[in-house]
Every structure is written in structure tokens, then in C-alpha cells.
Amino acid sequence: MFSVWWDSFFLNVLVFVLAVVMDRLLPEFPAKLHPVVWIGCATNAVGRAAPQRPVLAFLFGCLITVMVVASSGGLAFLMVISLVHVHPVAYVLGGAVLLRITFTVRGLLVAAGQTRQALDEGRLDVARASLSSLVSRDPTSLTAPLVAASAIESVAENTTDSYVGPWLAFGLLGLPGAVVYRAINTLDSMLGYRGDYEYLGKAAARLDDAVNLIPARVSAVLLMVSGSFSRLPARHAWQVMLRDRGLTASPNAGLTMGAMAGLLGVRLEKPGHYCLGKGLREPQAEDIGRAVRVAEGVALLASAVVPGLLIIRYSLIG
Numbered sequence: 001m002f003s004v005w006w007d008s009f010f011l012n013v014l015v016f017v018l019a020v021v022m023d024r025l026l027p028e029f030p031a032k033l034h035p036v037v038w039i040g041c042a043t044n045a046v047g048r049a050a051p052q053r054p055v056l057a058f059l060f061g062c063l064i065t066v067m068v069v070a071s072s073g074g075l076a077f078l079m080v081i082s083l084v085h086v087h088p089v090a091y092v093l094g095g096a097v098l099l100r101i102t103f104t105v106r107g108l109l110v111a112a113g114q115t116r117q118a119l120d121e122g123r124l125d126v127a128r129a130s131l132s133s134l135v136s137r138d139p140t141s142l143t144a145p146l147v148a149a150s151a152i153e154s155v156a157e158n159t160t161d162s163y164v165g166p167w168l169a170f171g172l173l174g175l176p177g178a179v180v181y182r183a184i185n186t187l188d189s190m191l192g193y194r195g196d197y198e199y200l201g202k203a204a205a206r207l208d209d210a211v212n213l214i215p216a217r218v219s220a221v222l223l224m225v226s227g228s229f230s231r232l233p234a235r236h237a238w239q240v241m242l243r244d245r246g247l248t249a250s251p252n253a254g255l256t257m258g259a260m261a262g263l264l265g266v267r268l269e270k271p272g273h274y275c276l277g278k279g280l281r282e283p284q285a286e287d288i289g290r291a292v293r294v295a296e297g298v299a300l301l302a303s304a305v306v307p308g309l310l311i312i313r314y315s316l317i318g
Contacts, residue, residue: 009311011088011091012174018092023104023106054199058202058203061200064204065203065204073179073180075179076098076175076176098179103167104162105299108155108295109155112292115148119148120286128140128147134154134158135153135154146269148283149270150270152288155295156257156260160212160216160219164218164219165181184204191205209252216255219256220258220259223256226297227263227297236263239262240262240277244274244277247275260294261280
């Protein structure tokens, strides 16, 4: 029994380490070959056929959510079983590729770095354009401080969505859990916003809120721990987070963004929606770099948590 436990633990640690190395060293998958892009395209196509009446749109959205989540998790489970039966090496290699598509550390931080560089060089239009890979809001009228704030908010919030969430799901639920997490997050990003898809996306949005209840809080804590290593005021971050966490529409986003605002001592504002860190100074380009360094620390801390979660998981089932 111990041998089986150890083999499973060791193989999954290798899967995780290899996936992280791939994220660090290899480019992103081409869009045409990326399963997350497939999910997004399929969701968008089905969404266009949704009924317009609110009740029917909501029920249709529930059906889409169930189908995408079930099919993603089911396919991932079948793939894992197949790889295990082929050979442990096949599981490690194939599992690492599968896990890699569910998260990105480098992609998020590189995108934020591009925005910072453009602001540093005074190219505001380029900085605005670079935000398209970070946020969904219209950047055309944003001032330089608001561009910096948008980038910092994205870095803070996406510590959860981009890597802490899928890593926790992998540690506790295996590869299918990480894939399901990414499928839910993709559904939310495609449908879970107000406007034409308001009722269609309600189920996806609420499910995304639910699965991120724990990861967002873990991310907020890791942000403060990472910041403290850089001698940033973790206590102030805690105070701002507690005060402002309820100002965002999402029950989770205000935690990480509030913590980051307190760490950096800056005001993070989305005009007409929220202002986190009210009374603090406006952010500048250099604050994006500071946010990136804190987020890198979060990735390092979170990667150390995953083996512990695997131990808990295999102890419970073994």
C-alpha cells in the first residue's frame, strides 16, 4: 500500500514540476491547438443560439455550463486513465501537457510587463492596447494611472484564476479537477458578465464565484506573505483588504485586489464601479513591476503548497 501511495504521489509531483518548467521555458500553445480556446469558441457559438427571454436564457446557460463542465472533466479523466495504462512516463509527459493548458504564470506576468514598459516609454496608446490581454474593459479613454491600475488589478486577481486556483484543484482533485476549474473559468470569462449574456451567463458566473471562494482567499494570504518578503506592509494590506473587499461585484476579486492595493500603497480604481485603497496615491508604471514581483512570489509559495495538498489527498484516499 505504501508503495502505491508513494508512486502516485511521486508521479504527480513530477507532472506538476514538469508543467511549471514548460510554462517557464516554452511558448504558449497556438490558439488553434489550445483546448481552452476550443471551449471558448464552442461556448461563444452556442451562446449565439441562446433564447432571448430571461428565464429561458438562464436555463439554457445552466445546460451549457453542465455540458461543458461534465464533458471537460470526463475527457480529462479518460485521458488520465489511458495514460496511466500506457506507462508511468506517458502519464508524466501527457499529464504535464494537460496540466500546463490549465494555467499560466509567465503569460500573465509578461503581459503586465509589456504594459509597464509602454508606460515607462510614454507610449500611452501602446499601453492601452496591451491591456487587451489582461482585462476586458475598454481602455481607449484610460489615463496613464488608470492603465497602471488596470494592469495591477489584473495581476492581483489573476493570481487566483491563472495559477493558484488550478494548482489547488490539481493538488486536491487531480488533473480532471484542474481541467474542470479551467473550463468553469473560461465559461465565466465568455458568458459571465452583464449585457447581452447577463442571464445566459448567470450560472457560469455563480459557479465560478463558488469554486474560487477558497482559492481567492488563499491567493490573498499568499500575496501578503509574498509582499512581506519584499518588505511591503502586509498589515496595511490586510486592513485595506478587509475594508474594501466588498466593493467589487465579484465576492472574490476584492480580496486579492484590495490586498495588492494595500501592499503597494496605491489606489486601484475602475471608474463607475469601484475604488480600492481610497485615499492612497495613484499608481505608476513602476508599481506594475512591483506587483509582478509580488505575484512571482505568490507562484513560488503556491508551488510549495501543491505537494502538501497531494500528501493530504493520497492520505485520505489511500
